[in-house]
Amino acid sequence: MTAPKRVERPLSPFMIGPYYRPQLTSITSILTRITGNGLIVGTLLGVWWLFSAAVSPEYFALADAVATSWFGDLVFAASAWALWYHYLAGLRHLYYDAGKGLDIPTAEKLGWACIIGSVVLTVITIILV
Known part of the structure; x- marks a missing residue:
């Protein structure tokens, strides 16, 4: 008896490129991971600013200059x-965990809702703060 022929295919859907066509659901998943890790940068800048206030006025002046510069604003x-x-x-994801919205059209609508909603809420936050 001969062994079945193995099909050569990628092991992970994150092999975006020649093996995998990016889909909105995969992009939003990757973006969730990136934003979770990216929040560390803003937190570190805020903590450094607060810490510098406790160290000395000169050190706070430096941290305040960075935090209030274009870089800090960005x-x-x-x-x-x-x-x-x-x-x-x-x-x-809480909605997904309830077993709802798992069909492709709804999942894509929820992905767009996250992207568009986050931009709108960010603009509102910047205007109000």
Whole structure:
């Protein structure tokens, strides 16, 4: 008896490129991981700013100059978007855990809702704060 022929295919859907066509659900999954890790940058900048206030006025002046510069504004704005996106993606996964929204059209609508909703909520946050 001959052995069945093995089909050569990628082991992971994250092999985006010639083996795997990116789908909205995979992109939003990867984006959730990236935003979760990216929130560390904004948190570290905020903690450094608070820590510098406890160290000395000179050190606080340096940290405050960085935090209030264009770079600090960019980091905090990106962190606000990442926080909203991560929050909405978490709500989406709670919905999935209830066994709902698992069909492809609904999953794609929820993915777009997370992306668009996070941008809208970030703009509202920046305007209000």
